[in-house]
Amino acid sequence: MKKPAVALILAGFALTACQSSSDPSVRAHNAEFGCMAGTIGGAIVGGLIGSTIGGGTGRIIGTAVGVGGGGFLGNRLTCR
Template structure:
């Protein structure tokens, strides 16, 4: 149950971070916000993927699952946030 709560908390935090971005007509502000969103998506995806991957298997399998989840989650988060 603790893992589900942690995953839910991370998902809510990730969505909250993306809501903090402001829409501005200044191109430098927009570029900064896009860069922040891209990084937040990559890191958030890696964290969530690692947590989900660590629930698979046991012992060494859990470590391998976490590593694969980190890579896969980071990649998916990057693709979703960076377009």
């Protein structure tokens, strides 16, 4: 994996790790942020993985499927 891709993945994990509070309104806001971060992070990771598949048109299709699938899985895992 390339260094920028690793940096983006680590930044996504760092952003989602900073979410704890005892205030209910802050928890609701943090849950919403976590949901968005999970969806976007999943799409980024899925796109990076999908872009390694095939070449030419196959790479474009793999990237698109990776973005869609990663975004979906990231959303399902973080938006409960």
